[in-house]
Amino acid sequence: MSLPKASPADIEYVLRSGGTVSDEDYRLSVAKNLEGLGIIRLSPFRIVKCALEGDSDFDDLTADQIECPGEAIVQSGQRDASCSRCGRRILVDGKKVFPNHLITLDSGGIVRFVRRLVAPKSPLVRNRVPGLLVTRFNKTLVRICIPEACKSDIYVTWYEHFKEPIVYIISNTAGVYKNDYSPETIVITLAELLSATNPSNLLSSAVREAFELLVEAKTRVSFVGLLGEFEKAVAKMTPSEFEKFIGRFLEDLKKRPDQLENYKRKLSRRSKSLLGSIIRVIGGSGAEDIMVEPKAEYLANLFSSSGTYEMKKYTTTLMLDDLSELVRHCEQRGTSGILFTSTDRVASSVWNGIRSIKTSQGSWKYIVVDRNLILELLVELGLTNMLSA
Numbered sequence: 001m002s003l004p005k006a007s008p009a010d011i012e013y014v015l016r017s018g019g020t021v022s023d024e025d026y027r028l029s030v031a032k033n034l035e036g037l038g039i040i041r042l043s044p045f046r047i048v049k050c051a052l053e054g055d056s057d058f059d060d061l062t063a064d065q066i067e068c069p070g071e072a073i074v075q076s077g078q079r080d081a082s083c084s085r086c087g088r089r090i091l092v093d094g095k096k097v098f099p100n101h102l103i104t105l106d107s108g109g110i111v112r113f114v115r116r117l118v119a120p121k122s123p124l125v126r127n128r129v130p131g132l133l134v135t136r137f138n139k140t141l142v143r144i145c146i147p148e149a150c151k152s153d154i155y156v157t158w159y160e161h162f163k164e165p166i167v168y169i170i171s172n173t174a175g176v177y178k179n180d181y182s183p184e185t186i187v188i189t190l191a192e193l194l195s196a197t198n199p200s201n202l203l204s205s206a207v208r209e210a211f212e213l214l215v216e217a218k219t220r221v222s223f224v225g226l227l228g229e230f231e232k233a234v235a236k237m238t239p240s241e242f243e244k245f246i247g248r249f250l251e252d253l254k255k256r257p258d259q260l261e262n263y264k265r266k267l268s269r270r271s272k273s274l275l276g277s278i279i280r281v282i283g284g285s286g287a288e289d290i291m292v293e294p295k296a297e298y299l300a301n302l303f304s305s306s307g308t309y310e311m312k313k314y315t316t317t318l319m320l321d322d323l324s325e326l327v328r329h330c331e332q333r334g335t336s337g338i339l340f341t342s343t344d345r346v347a348s349s350v351w352n353g354i355r356s357i358k359t360s361q362g363s364w365k366y367i368v369v370d371r372n373l374i375l376e377l378l379v380e381l382g383l384t385n386m387l388s389a
């Protein structure tokens, strides 16, 4: 594969979903190169300028109109359009047409690109989480996470809880910024990889660095260990014991105002970043299949202890129908609702359902606090000892 010979800044410029690059922009060649690598998609479109000297309508413009910096998008065969700025009706005939390209990041293509960089150096271990590659360094598993393609926030937002080494590759375009991560986290940007003389080497030194950090980070919680503890504790609980467990957690939450404030502050600092978001698969195909919502808003009703609670130990997948009892209670009482569940198996229709209610009402009426979110809350509030109690 041939990499673009361009600066990280120019590469980053074209790594933006929703961005555009015109035929006259020197970065078009960079964009074409990234399209060839499968990292972005380019969709052609054309624009005309509202006021451009040389256009056949230029002499008819008033003094005000001549100053208009507006443009209009025109499809092929389209005869007239309106200016994005002044709203003026523009006749396309006789005007200069500028070819342009809309940029869309291809998250699958980014993962495939990174996978090719890992492969020659070290073996890839099979892994089922999209956006996450697992490799080996000194017999230790090292994860490589591409947050924009990763459909689980365990790896995206939980990085500070990982004792297991992890390298993040961010394309810097979806609201995650390199300095959002703590200094002990290994983060490289896709632009750095693409502009490196030897990207495979850059990636393998990042993997080595992550491994070395692990050696120093013995005090961190092991997510894998914690997950095991949670599963073991919950397996022993009857459904009503699980209810009591969550009840105790809600009581303890109130007794820890300082920790709660710290967590809330952290979430609100990161409310525009993937790091502060709840990320779940909502089904469907294409770009619409992941829900990314700020946790600060998602958990607002939990933080203000308002709403009706329901706690369910599930051994099967949580389905949309399972919410109906809670919805009925909430409607009778005129409250919002929070469903706690012991599982991470939640049907995509559930996320889709509660999110469309949120979209229609403007705020979260129903939320599901699943296993992963319960674990995060236990860690953030210093309540992991509840699992061994």
Ligand SMILES: [Zn+2]
Binding pocket: 050, 051, 068, 069, 070, 071, 083, 084, 085, 086, 087, 088
């Ligand atoms: Zn105009």
